[in-house]
Amino acid sequence: MKRLQDVDQQISLKLLNIGWETSDFDKREITFSKEHKYLLYLQNSTNNIVSKIIGLAELRHFSKIKRKVLTEAKLLGISWIFISDGETIILWDIFNDDSRYLSSFYSPNDLQRKYYLNITRKELKKLPIEDLQNLRSFHREAIEYLSDAIDKGKRSIKINMVLGTGRTFLMLKFVKMMIHAKVAQKILIIVNFVHEASQILERFKSEFPNIGCSLITSGNSSDFTGNDILITTSNKLNSSFQSLSSSSIDALIRLDADNVNLTKRNIIDGHFDALKIYFSSVLGNDEKADFNYTISDAxxxxxxxxxxxxxxxxxxxxxxxxxxxxxxxxxxxxxxxxxxxxxxxxxxxxxxxxxxxxxxxxxxxxxxxxxxxxxxxxxxxxxxxxxxxxxxxxxxxxxxxxxxxxxxxxxxxxxxxxxxxxxxxxxxxxxxxxxxxxxxxxxxxxxxxxxxxxxxxxxxxxxxxxxLNDLNKAPKKSRINYLDEKESYKPKFETSLFLEIGGNSHQIRKSDYIKKWEEYIKFLSQSDPIIQGILEHKSMSHTNEDELLKTITNEYHFSEENLKNAYNMQDMNLKEFVLLAVGKLVKKSNEERFNEQIINWKKNQNFTRTQEIFIDVLKNICLKKGKINYKAFNVTIKRLAESIFIQNDLETVIREVHKIYKNEMSNDNSNIT
CATH class of the missing domain: 3.40.50.300 (P-loop containing nucleotide triphosphate hydrolases)
Incomplete structure (x- = not known):
């Protein structure tokens, strides 16, 4: 079992990483049974306390103090309780009577913004719908459904509307309503292409002249500061979005739900603790939407x-x-x-x-x-x-x-x-x-x-x-599919030998996908000016990027995200994958990437120098034997391990090293099957 001191160190590091100072909190150690204690962090401020953080050596112990903590929180008017063992973070949202996993704590500025939204929020369904003369009946139905669902606490909503029926128009109208009702202030909108993002940006500037709107061009944390309406593509949200706190945005709207890779969408969207609205134009055979307006309806x-x-x-x-x-x-x-x-x-x-x-x-x-x-x-x-x-x-x-x-x-x-x-x-x-x-x-x-x-x-x-499963069918009497919604999402990171491509969940071996990519780029390099420009290390404009995406789109659905998953190299961009395909960029070996991931992982943990040295021993065992069999360790190594790790911590470390090894060595060029 973890020591409470270790939990405190890990929580403190996470808070410092998102802008809190140690002086911002009063920390107390409270005993709740003969054997167990918990840490209570209270904001050290003259303002009202709006959140608590509870640190536990084991999350399951929260059940023993849950009733007392929640009762006190409601009496004090506290909106959020964060429960953490130093690694996993769970939010108890008292305002919405909901609990869910988070990727990080709330930052100071985000906490103030979200608290302001909570105390000033109005019911969406009580707001008048503007511009009624330009809204069709199904637009009004969609707005009424969205308003009712969000007022009732639904946090993930899928709207299926066939292309050509005014999805962007509907989205603009509803964003305006959310801002006026104080449901959301910071809104991230994700679309398919850069030129599409630019067009929507101009429409927002016209619709919201007094609200800051901007394009996200790099996915860096600096892009998320200042303006309230942010527009981007999935390709622009690179791995740096993980440096943001989970509370960076209040609402996430996707207009690319038909085309984005599901794994990528879950990783990006799962990072943010926000209301999520997905717009699609077609549903798969087993898919359901909360509001469905099909081509037959249109x-x-x-x-x-x-x-x-x-x-x-x-x-x-x-x-x-x-x-x-x-x-x-x-x-x-x-x-x-x-x-x-x-x-x-x-x-x-x-x-x-x-x-x-x-x-x-x-x-x-x-x-x-x-x-x-x-x-x-x-x-x-x-x-x-x-x-x-x-x-x-x-x-x-x-x-x-x-x-x-x-x-x-x-x-x-x-x-x-x-x-x-x-x-x-x-x-x-x-x-x-x-x-x-x-x-x-x-x-x-x-x-x-x-x-x-x-x-x-x-x-x-x-x-x-x-x-097509929705064209020659009679329209449904009701476009609304009422779904029970009380779900928590915990991001998952998985690696396999196969890659899912296309909207029909087609799978292809990663090695075959890489081979097809390299063959295709070598073919294009003979005549395509954009590919030739990349090989000559010329800079690329947004227009060039869009044209490159169109050029490489074929039956294999080549994209930056699919290539990252195929090569198992999340830190590379599309331009680098082009260079890699023609041999102008050397791909790191599985062993090199394994070593790098171990180093990065150790940096993010609170290990002593002695513990880090022992982890390197485990790493070398993995490289030599392909797995870690603790039972096969000799007595000397076992005693050493048990002297520098608590038993549960040691098991966790071994599992994590082995997990990193499997992830990095499971590329299709390895011998793991």
């Missing part, structure tokens, strides 16, 4: 155009044997596009989604040859070879001019554009997930009153529409 309500799927996979000339394999298949694809979409006779705009640049170039060329229009391009191509200015120029020509009629692209037009003029979408590739299918549909799903467009035709060569 079509029924006349918000989106009716979607008509035409399966082209039964064409006798278009067989599985030669899809995307040769020039003949490209010719057949182009001929079939002309046949089904009636290109020569229709003014309907069309977007074509292809699987590779070669396929896109060939299809575009054949379409232009077959449809000459006095020297004007009938079909135009968009790939990662185009910079952002060129992409915008081509899209604007397509949208506002008579020609081109067709836009052919490779992984470029799945997000970030909205073209109501589009009446046909042609899919010449196998998609990875329902979310990707929804994103493509949403490029042309809006109704166009100018052209009287009320239908969108999807020409699907791979029966991708079969993965």
């Amino acid at each position: 079509i029924k309500d006349g918000v989106l155009a009716q979607v008509k799927f035409i399966s082209v996979t039964d064409e006798k000339y278009y067989t599985n044997q030669h899809r995307h394999d040769d020039n003949e298949s490209r010719f057949i694809e182009a001929e079939m596009i002309k046949k089904y979409v009636s290109l020569n006779e229709s003014d309907r705009k069309t977007i074509v989604y292809t699987s590779s640049k070669f396929q896109a170039y060939t299809v575009t060329a054949i379409l232009n040859e077959a449809c000459p229009q006095h020297g004007i391009k009938y079909a135009e191509l968009v790939t990662s070879d185009n910079n952002s200015f060129e992409v915008n120029e081509i899209v604007n020509r397509f949208r506002y001019n008579e020609f081109p009629k067709i836009l052919v692209n490779v992984n470029m037009l799945e997000t970030g554009i909205d073209i109501p003029e589009v009446e046909n979408i042609v899919i010449l590739k196998k998609l990875n997930s329902p979310a990707q299918m929804h994103q493509i549909i949403s490029r042309g799903s809006r109704i166009n009153e100018i052209t009287n467009k009320d239908k969108l035709y999807i020409y699907d060569y791979f029966n991708n529409f079969e993965m």
Whole structure:
């Protein structure tokens, strides 16, 4: 069992790390049974005491003093009690009658802010909903549900709304309500892309001229100070977010819930003790949302155009044997596009989604040859070879001019554009997930009153529409799914030989993923200007970063987070992974990383010099034998170990060293299976 003195040292270190001074607290040692005592930390301040910290050698002992402590806290008007054994921290939120795990204590400034919010907070459902004339009925329903759920103490809410139905608009309105009701002051909003973050920032500045809004560009703690509304992407929240206190934000809103890696989301979101609102556009087969507005609902309500799927996979000339394999298949694809979409006779705009640049170039060329229009391009191509200015120029020509009629692209037009003029979408590739299918549909799903467009035709060569589970079903009578919510989240950090990619939970061996990544980057390095710039150590702009993400996005879902998990190297960025792929950055061996992690772990613990030396002995045993078998130790080593560690502490240390060893040596190049 831990000594209370050790618990005190660990708690004091954690408090110092987030800005507290030892003089900020009065510390008392209280006996609650013959064998046990606990430490009580009270704020040393002339102001009202709003929190207590209780230090226990074993957390299970809190049950013996719980009733007394909670009764006293309520009498004194204390809002929070923190219970800790020096490592684990549990918060008892008296204001909301809830308990949950924390990654850290509250910092002094955050404690003051949260206390102010508690005593000034209003009920959301009693606030008038502004701008009613611009809100559709389902927007009002979503706001009413969010208001009621948050007022009742629900801390994690999922809103599923199909793309094109005003998710960002709804989010802006509700953030304004939360600020006015004093539900939240510090709000973090996470989106997919940097350019999307910039667009939302401008809308917030227009909506909240008197509130500080900013983009987080590095994930450093300095980005979280000053402004109240912070907007970023998951890729920008690097490992440095862990240096922040758990109380740094009051609310976290994700608009990227469809695309972000679940493991990464849990690690980031679990760090913050905050209200969490997730916006998604599609649900998996077993997923549930608290509020659900599907594509079927949107079509029924006349918000989106009716979607008509035409399966082209039964064409006798278009067989599985030669899809995307040769020039003949490209010719057949182009001929079939002309046949089904009636290109020569229709003014309907069309977007074509292809699987590779070669396929896109060939299809575009054949379409232009077959449809000459006095020297004007009938079909135009968009790939990662185009910079952002060129992409915008081509899209604007397509949208506002008579020609081109067709836009052919490779992984470029799945997000970030909205073209109501589009009446046909042609899919010449196998998609990875329902979310990707929804994103493509949403490029042309809006109704166009100018052209009287009320239908969108999807020409699907791979029966991708079969993965959609919410399109041809009748809308539910109620969009609200009432879920019981009293949950605590404790962050988990796990390592395995497999990597989960894509929205359909597809798994791939990490070694195979790394191999595909290195092959792909070596291929791109021959022609791609952004990759070549990285290899020449040139700086990258935000636009370059977005273009790089689009370039590397394929069926393997290459991303910075997936690469971190595949290589098991959490401290690297996407640029470094590109250099690593071509051999311009040397990957540390498993043994080197194991040594580094042991050093870092020791720095964060309160070990004596003698204990650190013995831990190095354990480390060397791990490296030599692959595991630590304490029973096999000779008598001398056992006596030495037991003289410098309490028995329980020794078991904890051995488990931790072995855990670090397994994590760092479980990379696919190791012999651990």
